[in-house]
Amino acid sequence: MRLKPDPLRILVVDDHPIVRLGIRQMISTEPDLEICGEAESVEAALQLAGALKPDLALVDLSLAEGTALALIRELSERAPGVEVLVLSMHDETLYAERVLRAGARGYIMKQTAIDGLVGAIHQVASGGVYVSPRMTQSVLERLRDAATGPRGLLSNLTDRELEVFDLIGHGKSTAAIARELGVSVKTVETYRANIKTKLKLKSASDLLRLATSFTEGL
Secondary structure, three states, X not given: OOOOOOOEEEEEEOOOHHHHHHHHHHHOXXXXXXXXXXXXXXXXXXXXXXXXXXXXXXXXXXXXXOOHHHXXXXXXXXXXXXXXXXXXXXXXXHHHHHHHHHOOOEEEEHHHHXXXXXXXXXXXXXXXXXXXXXXXXXXXXXXXXXXXXXXXXXXXXXXXXXXXXXXXXXXXXXXXXXXXXXXXXXXXXXXXXXXXXXXXXXXHHHHHHHHHHHHOOO
């Protein structure tokens, strides 16, 4: 008899008890998700992340003590196995790219969380990046506007670079891409660097988000 996989363990970081309660109630209806801890400050979140080893941290952008951007950066360094999804009331057009650049894997506004939070959690947990279709389209339009030719900046990629770009969009890690293509990890890292340069992207998070968006046909 095959055992069910362990549920995804989530650390909730929000300084409003009523918000944490609402999230807890929402998650309680999902058999493959569980809340393993709650924190209301950056320091408490870092301590719990180290002690509890959650799979994902659901972080509010506005915290009473410390900033969410600082927390995201600290988690990336001190708990690299913890994915971060930001849940915020702030306009995504102002903050989504900032938190992704800091190391988060998704941004969802509280206004849409009732219908979209569980899906966003699953997308981030499975290796993808989550932003709203509106935000994704905004990024793609800026990229295409800066390009020449109908295919935009993607037309500047070599065949192998485009292949790597597609694999990144399917959530493949650098090591997995290297195995699939039969090349070294260092070679894939070179491809990734070239792709970022050609697409005028600043970070690995930007590359992952854009690749995921094109793979999904957004």
